[in-house]
Amino acid sequence: MNQSELIHELLAILGPERVLYKEYELIAYECDGYVAERGRPRAVVFPETTEEVAQIVRLLHGAKIPFLPRGAGTGLSGGATAMNREVVISLVRMNHLLHVDFENMRAVVQPGYINLQLTKQIAQKNFYYAPDPSSQSACTIGGNLAENAGGSHCLKYGVTTNHIVAAKVVLPTGDVVELGAAFGEAVGYDLLGLLIGSEGTLGIATEITVRILKKPQAVKTILAMFDRVADASDTVTAIIGAGIIPAAMEMMDQLAMQAVDKSNYHVGYPSDIEAVLLIEVDGLTAGVIAQSEQIVAICEQHHVRTVQVAASDAERALWWSSRKMAFGAMGRISPDYLVQDGVIPRTKLTEVLQRIHEISEASGLRIANVFHAGDGNLHPLICYDASVPGEMERAMRAGSEILKVCVDVGGSITGEHGVGIEKIEEMKYLFSEAELCAQIAIRTVFNPEDLCNSGKLIPKPGRCAEIKKIPATIERHEKIFSSFGEQTQALLVKGER
Amino acid sequence: MNQSELIHELLAILGPERVLYKEYELIAYECDGYVAERGRPRAVVFPETTEEVAQIVRLLHGAKIPFLPRGAGTGLSGGATAMNREVVISLVRMNHLLHVDFENMRAVVQPGYINLQLTKQIAQKNFYYAPDPSSQSACTIGGNLAENAGGSHCLKYGVTTNHIVAAKVVLPTGDVVELGAAFGEAVGYDLLGLLIGSEGTLGIATEITVRILKKPQAVKTILAMFDRVADASDTVTAIIGAGIIPAAMEMMDQLAMQAVDKSNYHVGYPSDIEAVLLIEVDGLTAGVIAQSEQIVAICEQHHVRTVQVAASDAERALWWSSRKMAFGAMGRISPDYLVQDGVIPRTKLTEVLQRIHEISEASGLRIANVFHAGDGNLHPLICYDASVPGEMERAMRAGSEILKVCVDVGGSITGEHGVGIEKIEEMKYLFSEAELCAQIAIRTVFNPEDLCNSGKLIPKPGRCAEIKKIPATIERHEKIFSSFGEQTQALLVKGER
Incomplete structure (x- = not known):
């Protein structure tokens, strides 16, 4: 399907008001809050119902055209950036509060509903929605689900995964399933838990049931x-x-x-x-x-x-x-800055801040620190000047070094901003090849063609093939891959030949 | 591999003290706390290290002999019952507290460590472990992980999945991976979240990192x-x-x-x-x-x-x-009784208790109710006399009817006791065929041969084939299955022909 055929089909589903495809219209969608990389989408569409999302996804899946979901675009790791000329499925028009059950403390929202809006809407009854990322006045609950968003008050109340209990989801094939349980724990494997924090790679939530709390x-x-x-x-x-x-x-x-x-x-x-x-x-x-x-x-x-x-x-x-x-x-205080996001054991705060200070000195870049100290969730803000050649690269290198420090003291490479495209490289500090291949095998179950937000969160399969180049480890790795079934082996072969 | 070859191999790994295989030794392992069904294992083995567990699993995987993990055997849904002449891998000798980090509020235990023992061990420093199933003086933390165990105090503190942050896991192929993160949220897909509550079908945790709380x-x-x-x-x-x-x-x-x-x-x-x-x-x-x-x-x-x-x-x-x-x-008050476990929205308590009363009257069986009211987690206790022909069946039917009531009011078929073999049938009240097949596809990623605790939690693949007998739905279902990749289709074909 060529571009004009595609646009024709999209217009047939959504009409002229809800499809952007002219180059100048697409510029605003070239990146999200992570500005170090840009990619212009093929088109941007604005569905308003689950059925419309499913129709679009079925069309794109059938035509093997890549796509990705986008909320408010406030993400900080490039999760909504179209690096493969995706069709961007913007969910900002799916911005309704569908239902509130105060007695059982549940609300059902569409994915484009804004985080803070929910708290405002239920405040008159003395209720609120707990996860409160700094961007809460702009970010959407669908985006929060994709990124498993945190926030200042998550120390006591837990991050997004503790507050979303069920979701209607359009899978990357266009099929619609319901995951989770509005009441009680998930039965069977916790597929909703997989979806939360999957950064738009496993499906698109179109109705989200959340816990609401009494103030x-x-x-x-x-x-x-x-x-x-x-x-x-x-x-x-x-x-x-x-x-x-x-x-x-x-x-x-x-x-x-x-x-x-x-x-x-x-x-x-x-x-x-x-x-x-x-x-x-x-x-x-x-x-x-x-x-x-x-x-x-x-x-x-x-x-x-x-x-x-x-x-x-x-x-x-x-x-x-x-x-x-x-x-x-x-x-x-700085023309440009890079927000980093790492996690450490709370008791390592002083030591890690000292290491960040050393990285700052070595790189010649000022680094401010703002963080959720109770959770050990650091946000180093690395100051740089993009107009000075090489300075952005130096800032990114400093950020990567800080993440390595976090992992070395027993922490992790992201607390709440996600991996996106920003931290694909850092994933290997954290995971063995076998573990990364397990992640790919899981993605393949839901997203068999890797059309949905490809290249985000989990390094591409090529990586699985790469490690096979080390002859001594071949046998061991083959065994490990086989443990994740034939699909991964197929990926492996594809990546290699 | 025949039985005597198998025993020979197991003895070679563990020695004579840690392998049971004589018929009279195996009787005690014919069921867990769910006594309605029994199955005698092929052998029971008692590994003491991760490496021993991995060796045993590799042996069994290679020989295509089914196996399952077992903790204290206090489970109430038959999750540890050997319905396929499995080799039972008992974890009761892996009963050590490996490490406590009071400052960062973490403890690392082996899977056979007893729940209450952890609280006792750290009490002198004024700490405790929050999940408290009624069986906490006997049940193991490995079993709690498998069942995502709840308890009376989970209303405020959350169930097991909120308290286990990382685990070393022997996969059903014998490979060893580490899942989760001791500090911060899981990065990538939440595979630890998948493992928790997977009832021993995705792997065997051999080291478990838990949160501990200040009293x-x-x-x-x-x-x-x-x-x-x-x-x-x-x-x-x-x-x-x-x-x-x-x-x-x-x-x-x-x-x-x-x-x-x-x-x-x-x-x-x-x-x-x-x-x-x-x-x-x-x-x-x-x-x-x-x-x-x-x-x-x-x-x-x-x-x-x-x-x-x-x-x-x-x-x-x-x-x-x-x-x-x-x-x-x-x-x-009764020679025998059946414990049920269902979840409902809290506001439906009065209505559901009335329906249970009606089911009691209709079945002629007394039903007591003990429950976590704050969570809407019911435990109807159905009294019967196993010596009266047909009475146990009537009790089981009454239990199943109660679960249907729970689902009908928007609840779920288990709050904390798991599905096991007991509730395999009830899974279809809760899930569409597409959703069950998604669950199977996930299992297949980790447990490709379905050797590890087969027939528990998720209905067997045959069910996926069965539904294809309804001609009108074939095309729709084929499309749905295809969304879960070729593996599921393979299962489907196998189940059908």
Whole structure:
């Protein structure tokens, strides 16, 4: 099927208002929040129903044309970038709240429904949706599902996979299945769990059932400034060690504070403090007061310079804005920056921050640190200037080195931003070849032609073939591949010949 | 490989002390906690290391001899019963605590380590392991992984899948992989999530990394007795509606109370009350006191007859024993009983209990109800007398009818006991043929020969072939099957011809 035939077919399904295909219309869809790589899609389509998504996918599957789903395009790892001239299936018009069951604490949304919109919509009944990525005012719940999004309050409440309980899904072949269970645990293999965090490679969720929670009776927010990063890190460990799981426990370092203080969210951080902790506890009033007092005492035991509890909702909102807008605020101190995302054991915070400092010195690039300290989820922000030749590459190299440090101390290469195209290379730090091939075998079950978001999340099959070039390991690997069935072997052969 | 060759090979790997193969030695391994079906294994082996498990599995895989893993044998759905003359791989000798990292709140155990033992071992540092199935003093963490075990306190803390973060796994081919991440979320597809709850069909975990939690500062336990079941049900909904998530919220009905009051855990339940609620809140002292007062007030608003807060640890322990031993206590009022396990939306409690009452009347069998009310996880206990011909079959039929009721109100066929062999038939209430075939395709990736615990959890491939007998649906189904790749089609053909 050539391009004009394809456009003709797409127009027949969706009409002229919901198909973009002129080159100038497609420019806006060349990347998502990860700007280091770009790819122009073949077309962008805007279905409004499950049936329309299924019709489009069946058409593309039949014609062997690659495609990928896209939410708000706020992803930071390139998961929605069309590297293979895909047809982009934008879900922004599937933006309705379909059903709310307050008594059983469930809501059903379409994938293009915006995260924060859900909380706003159910707030009058005193409910909210817990996962709160920094982009929550723009990102969609479908995108959150694809990326298994986290957020500041996931320390206590868990990431997206803990909050999505069921989904209607269009598979990469166009067939429609329902996964998960609105009530109780999944029965059989947890296929919904596979879908969540699969970065659009296993299917397109078109109806999503989420848990909604009752708002806590009381919230206390604490801001603690430390002369030394090590003291702030020790405070994090001590608070958790005291048996407190705060709703959120965020840290920013000196450079990050400088940036936000230059933005519209001026908190007034003293320029000589090394770290600030933003800690929040929620629950019943009585418990929350006791907990916040205990946290203040722990800060004081760890040489805090100043510690205060938010005196008003406005103060709390300002503190949170300064944290949530920290990424954007980097623009105030650097022409460009790269957001990294790694995970480490909480107790390694001080050591890893020191290593990041060394990487910063060696690369000659400033690195700010903003992170979910309670989860050990780091977000180093690597400052660079794209107009200086080679500087972006140096920034990317520094980012990759930081991820290697995370893995070396027992952590992982992404906490919540996903692998996408950005971290395909880093996957090999984390997984053995056998493990990567198992991942490919799983993808092949749902996405047999690899037409749906190809090249994302899991390195391409070629990698499986590559390792066979080492003769000594051939026999062992053959055995391992055979354990994942004939399909993987077929891939292997294809990749090799 | 004939039986004597097999035994010779097994003895060569493990020595004479760790292989059982004489018929009289095998009788004890004919079933697990689900006694309605029995099957004598070919042999029972007791490996002590990952390498020994891998060696045994490689031997059996190579010889195409079926096998299955077994923990303490406390499972209630027949997951460890050798229906195909399997070699049973008992993990009870892999019963060590390998490592504890208190600061990062992780422990690494072997699969045969007993659930309660972990809590006991780390209690001196004020830590515990949260999932607490009623069988926790006997069941193993490996078995908990296989069944995604729940427990009374999973209302607040979540089931096993929320507490296991990584595992070393021997695949059904004998290859060894590591799944999950000790820190942070799984990267790539969540293969560990697939393994958890896979009932021994995808592999054998030989090292398991779990979260451990700090013990809460305070616990309050409340016992509330109601004249009417409907009031108890409404109380459950009202407590959750007030934004309280108790650590546990358990209900027992009249017949269950009669049974426990005849046992060694005599609480003294008045014979004319219809329902008792056992509610526990935990956390900081201040919060817990406020919460327990609020719960007492809610009980009073819902016509509770008596409500009391445990005055001592001894009283709390007695109340909990009466709940945790309720299954066993059924022996005091009935020669035999069948434990069922279903899930419903919490708001359907009253309606479903009424339907269970009707099923009891129609079948002429008494049915007691003991359940995790907060989760909507029912455990109807169906009394019967195996010596009366046909009565066990009637009990099983009544159990199946109850599960159908659960599905009809939007719930599920198992909350925590698993599918095993017991609920293979009920899977079709819950899943479409396409969804079952997707499950088979996933199994085939890891367990290509279906040698590892065959016939459990997912109905056999024959079912996929069967549905093709309906001519009108052939084309549609063929399309659906093709979406799961060639392997499933191969299974389909095999099942058919």
